[in-house]
Amino acid sequence: MNKAVHLLIIDDDVSLCELLRHYLSNEGFDVSLAHSAEAAQQWLSANPAPDLMILDIMMPGKSGLELLQILRPAIQVPVVMLTGRGDDIDRILGLEMGADDYLPKPCNPRELLARIRAVLRRSQAPLLASRALELSGIYLDPATRQVSLLDQPLELTSTEFNVLHSLMSHAGEVVSKESLTETVLHRKLTLYDRALDVHVSRVRQKLAEVSDSAAELIKTVRGQGYQFIRTSA
Structure with missing residues (x-):
């Protein structure tokens, strides 16, 4: 039981x-x-x-x-x-x-x-994609739900983790706010709903505490959504 x-x-x-x-x-x-x-x-x-x-x-x-x-x-x-x-x-x-x-x-x-x-x-719930991701110095493991930047652990809430995971999984692509809200918050995006924006902002802040350049990896695409910038590093 x-x-x-x-x-x-x-x-x-x-x-x-x-x-x-x-x-x-x-x-x-x-x-x-x-x-x-x-x-x-x-x-x-x-x-x-x-x-x-x-x-x-x-x-x-x-x-x-x-x-x-x-x-x-x-x-x-x-x-x-x-x-x-x-x-x-x-x-x-x-x-x-x-x-x-x-x-x-x-x-x-x-x-x-x-x-x-x-x-x-x-x-x-475990994330559908179980493989670990490593991009631009960020290591994210869905199996253990651990994240590190330049080998320094990051303390993310479950929602912040899922935001970063979703963006990294679609690196180089623009993920719409509607899609990200449904994936991360499990609800439809409503008018004046800023919850997603705040969670993204928090992820940026925590990345910036380790590296200012890492925070810039998450780009706001006005009127569309967010994009994790794929770099050559």
């Missing part, structure tokens, strides 16, 4: 937490709750890491963004943020800090379930 996927919901709205726990438990998940960032830190210090965290941005005490900043990169489990509707800056900051996806509140439990399953698919 397969072990149930364990979710940790961190939100100060007790009623919402109980509703989500009831709904997600009926869908086969094992659900734990924490009603503040401080309670979540205590829970995480006393228990094995969950398979995925659902994190509210606005909470008394430490905010969800502050908690996410504390947890990354020490805890690499996938994170789905819950944000106030219209809080674009918070969503972008959350993605930049290592969240995998976001959903505006009040959220529909069915849509949250779909986001959870999509994030788990891309974080747990």
Whole structure:
């Protein structure tokens, strides 16, 4: 019998937490709750890491963004943020800090379930192409999900890894934002959706921490998408 996927919901709205726990438990998940960032830190210090965290941005005490900043990169489990509707800056900051996806509140439990399953698919499922890739000093191994640049390990979230893998797999080609969104985020690209752009930006930033020239390997093709530049090196 397969072990149930364990979710940790961190939100100060007790009623919402109980509703989500009831709904997600009926869908086969094992659900734990924490009603503040401080309670979540205590829970995480006393228990094995969950398979995925659902994190509210606005909470008394430490905010969800502050908690996410504390947890990354020490805890690499996938994170789905819950944000106030219209809080674009918070969503972008959350993605930049290592969240995998976001959903505006009040959220529909069915849509949250779909986001959870999509994030788990891309974080747990093996990539179709299992061979390692090595281009321009970047070594990426889908089997172990490890990446290095000039022999220095890179700490990427599961989404960032999949972004880089997809672009490197199509080196020299322009990959449309629509295609990349479906491949990496497992959803259709919608108007004003900047999640993919932020993940690509994060990959560039992490490459630049090792080599400025490596960050330039990922080119934005205006109006079309992104391209991993194939070099002779």
